[in-house]
Amino acid sequence: MIASVNITEHRLANGLRVVLSEDHNTPVAAVNIWYDVGSRHEGPGQTGLTHMFCKLMFYGSASVAGNGHFELVQGAGGSLNATTSFERANFFETVPAHHLELALWLEADRMGSLLAAIGDTEMDWARDVCVNERRQRYDNVPYGTGFEKLTAMVYPEGHPYHHTPIGSDADRNAVTLEQVRAYFRTYYTPDNAVLCVVGDIDTDQTLAWIEKYFGSISSPGRRPTRRDGSLPDLIGRELREAVEDYVPSRAVMAAYRLPRDGKRACDAADLALTILGGGESSRLYNRLVRRDRIAVTAGFGLLRLSGAPCLGWLDVKASGHASTNALEAAVDDELIRFATDGPTPDELERAQAQLEREWLDRLATVAGRADELCRFAVLFGDPQLVWSALGNVLTITPGEVRAVAARYLVRNNRAVLTYEPYWDS
Template identity: 90%
Template sequence: MIASVNITEHHLANGLRVVLSEDHSTPAAAVNVWYDVGSRYEERGQTGLTHLFCKLMFYGSASVGSNGHFELVQGAGGTLNATTSFERANFFETMPAHQLELALWLEADRMGSVLVAIGDTEMGWARDSCMNERRQRYDNVPYGTSFEKLTAMVYPEGHPYHHTPIGLNADRNAVTLEQVRAYFRSYYTPDNAVLSVVGDIDPERTLGWIEKYFGSIPSPGRRPPRRDGTLPDLIGRELREAVEDDVPSRAVMAAYRLPRDGKRACDAADLALTILGGGESSRLYNRLVRQDRIAGAAGFGLLRLSGAPCLGWLDVKATGHAATGALEAAVDDELARFATEGPRPEELERAQAQLEREWLDRLATVAGRADELCRFSLLFGDPQLVWSALGNVLTITPEEVRAVAARYLVRNNRAVLTYEPYWDYS
């Protein structure tokens, strides 16, 4: 049983928070480091710095050459990667249990000495990698910049969430090596990080290795104050932009402000969006795709954020000659009906079962559990919350779901993008 797994918390003298979870069901161990950084800390003109470090952290450190992290981990039978978001950067490995010490040593070496390996050449490599990624995932794919556009509309100019983690290529080209080094010294330090280790481990031995490799890394403790992500609950008016682009079909996309992660209303919103647009059994899919036959896809999902209002993401792609106005009218009709009637009992039960399955799937692997323990520790201050998160979702009532939809899924709380192809339908 997952719930029988113990969680212990420890703090090193340099401020590093450590979370251990012993589980001998498989001979594997996961190591995950979350840094309290992310795009919300980036200043104007320096967007994408966190994402840039996602690349730079793999170009070597004092004891490891360029690409050495990949070679050593994969040579030991493990896997590794890194991700960035608005609110954190994380670096992680899953190893055969007997190779755990190697993963801990590698993470400590780059936390303590990655700047030794970063010069103009490495900066060039990282810039090129980030710029290619942006071109491939954003600039040169249909609807690729939609998320970036809607985020900038929902979170106004000057707000820490106004720009997305991928950042701008112009900013990456302009940033200096010294600015990059200063960013690392501010945020990639032990007192600004959580380290979780989950799996087939001996906690005492593991803690000894962590103290040995991480304990001597200094923590300057000098960081700019956290930027305030406070916003009104509602946008207050509908924001719109029409886009003509090289896309395969008309589309309507919208973003709504929703309650912050960690609040009961956020879980209610998650259930509402799941019922409305979470898969082929959802209301919007049945209405727009199956019944009206004006869309080929219709989805509604939640981006959880702890430092600012969450984002509810609506994505509808038209079929044939269907106009964006028809798509919007059908969506608004379903949202209004849901706000009045709320979910049917079977709909709520199905949505809760769907979120329960997704949650248990994440906790079922050592890597998924290590990630969630870091998340709850870094963003909410308590890794033990991992055990109560699912229970909160399962106790949400139909009235709570209806009420959150009636308050937040309204016209004066959304940004809307409509896409028209270059080519003519007629």
């Protein structure tokens, strides 16, 4: 059973928090380090800095030149990557268990010595990579900037979540090398990180390696006060923007403010969105795609956030020449009906089973478990909460789901983005 896996917690003298979990079912080990830094920490003119470090951390450190981090891990039969979000940056490897020391040394080397390898050449390379990624994933993709536009509407100007992690090219081009170095010295430090190792490990030996490689890295002991992400529960009015673009069909996207992650109401909202738009058995898909045939896809998802209201993300693409007004009318009709009648017992049971399967899938691998342990440690202060998260979801009642829908999935609590293709103008 996954829940029988032991977790031990340790803290080095420099503040690094360590979470270890032995699992001898497979001869692999997952190393995952979360830094408590994300786009919410970026000040004016510095958007995209965290994402830039997602690239720079793989471009060499004092002891590992160029692409050496990838070459060493992949040469040992492992896999690796990194991601950034509004609330954290994480770097991770999964390696054969007998190569665990290598993975730990690599992570420690870039935490402790990355600045020695960052110069103008590395900065120019990272800028180019991020600019190309933005073009490929956002600017030159149909509907690619939709989420960015909605985020900016739901979280007002000046709010730490107003901009998305990808940031702007203008800020990336303007930031100086010294600003980048100062950002690293502030946030990519032992006292601002959680290191989790899960898998076929010996706890004592692993801790000894961590002390050996990470123990001498210094921490600043202070950093800027985190900007407040608080907002009213409801937006208070409907925000709208119409976009005319080179897109294949009309579309309606919307974002709703929802309760913060870690609250019971957030789990209720997750179930509501799953019932309404979580796959081809959902209410919106059955109504708009199957019955009315005015859409080719209709989905509803949840972006969980711990430092600000969560975001409920609606995405509907039109079929044929169906109008955006028809799409919105059908969506609103289903939301009103759901807020009035709520989920049926069968719908709630299916949604809970769907979220349970997804949760267990994440915990079934050592890499997924390491990531979740880091998440609960960084965002909620306690990795042991990983074991109670599913139980909270499974005890939500139909009344709680209905109440969340009635309060939050309403017109005066959303930003709406409509797309019209150029060929219709």
